[in-house]
Amino acid sequence: MSRPQSPWSFRLATVSGIPIRVHFTFLLLLVWIGLPAGKDAPRAIGIVVAVFACVLLHELGHALTALKCGIGIRDITLYPIGGVAMLTGRPNPKQEFWITIAGPAVNLAIVAVLAPIVWSTGQTLDFTARLGEQSLVVALLEANLFLFGFNMLPAFPMDGGRILRAVLAMRIGETKATSIAAGIGQFLAVVLFFLGVFGQQIVLMIIAAFVFLGAGQEVASAVGHSLTANKLALDAMMTRFRTLSPNATLSEAATMVVQGWQQAFPVMLEGRVLGLLGRDELAGAMTASGPDSYVGGAMRRDYRAVLPNTPLDSVLEMFAEDRTPILVMVEERLLGIITVENLGEFMMLERAKRGSA
Ligand SMILES: [Zn+2]
Known part of the structure; x- marks a missing residue:
């Protein structure tokens, strides 16, 4: 009954019965980062792998909370621009709130562990430093601060937008909440896209495009679900x-x-x-x-x-x-x-x- 897996991803491990998959473009990312880094390559790749371990923990935060709510998880796939935990069921607004907030909460917990280490060893944060120039702890602390902040942007269907949708849905119903959250999401996607253009950040432009398209899909799916709700x-x-x-x-x-x-x-x-x-x-x-x-x-x-x-x-x-x-x-x-x-x-x-x- 399950859809055949994408041939472009492979299974890395299984956690609590959830298959963890890695998209093959992720390996390209490692090459892309490793090649220009020269002798710093092992360190740079090590940092990228460690950052993606944090992305995986973030997704596991979503996935394990979903399982607790009784909602199945098909798999978690890691892409170069982040991770995706595929739910097999549809959470109600209250469940969606907890499932969603669990992801950024994991990043915040990692920050809480790393910050005292960085502070006590007298190291400082520098978001403009090149990959491989900093210690692993500093790089991971910065990455988790970024993951938390970026995911909490209210750009539906990103986490912040989902939380907004869930909170709205408890008051005004799911369809209306989705269309408001998606509208804000698409507006922010356009802003992010232009920030990407002016800053020459291709990754940001790609993410903005995904957010824009994702928001549209979510509206269509919410309308669909509103039409099938309470029907047999x-x-x-x-x-x-x-x-x-x-x-x-x-x-x-x-x-x-x-x-x-x-x-x-x-x-x-x-x-x-x-x-x-x-x-x-x-x-x-x-x-x-x-x-x-x-x-x-x-x-x-x-x-x-x-x-x-x-x-x-x-x-x-x-x-x-x-x-x-x-x-x-x-x-x-x-x-x-x-x-x-x-x-x-x-x-x-x-x-x-x-x-x-
Ligand atoms: Zn998330």
Whole structure:
């Protein structure tokens, strides 16, 4: 049921059952930093690795708090511009507040440990120093101060923006809160982008672009969730659909698609579901084994099924991982089928209903 992992990242370790992955561009970052540093390279790379260990601890702060709230974590991936902890569920505003604040809190805790060491050894902070010129403790203290400050900017979907959204959501509801937080986030993204342009900081420009796009996506997802909230799989499923026998040929299936029936067919024998034949399986098998081969050999057996009283929110989340249609079943009995397209139509009608209300 899980989405295949990006081929561009590899698993580094597993902490509390959470896979920790590193994106391969991160290795490029090490080369990019190591090469110009010359004889300081080992020290510079050591500092970068130590800083990313702090980024990982920050993400673990989010992830372990989420697990405590009963929300699953798919994985944590480290990118050159930071880390991402992928939640598998959707926290409510109160949970989001605690999950989010736990990340920067980790950086603040590291600062609290390192600051007395730096202070007692008479070292000073210098944010303009080049990488490798400072002691590891000073570099880490500066990095964690920066990570704390930067993440706490109210630039949704960064941590500060998420905290703002969570606090607003407790008062004015999630959809409105998201659109306000996203508006502030996009405004700040534009400011950051121009600061990046004038300061010739490419990384800052990239981060600004991610914040801008991320804010837009979050609004779309919040609107989507508001439309599916309190609705069940039962409300959105198609109940008029065709099924196929495993002994039907692929060309018969293709004819039904062309005739305008659905794009994915439950494959049934004597009232029991054996599998699902979607557009992809159909097209793939047509090319591989020809139009006269059987549906039974082309269908996927690992179809996904939900109960009719499954919240539509969960169905929406399942589609975020994998767009293949989902069957609505009670034990062996097939009641309906939900596809991305028909869920999209359902949400469009819900939106229209709301518009006229
Ligand atoms: Zn964070």
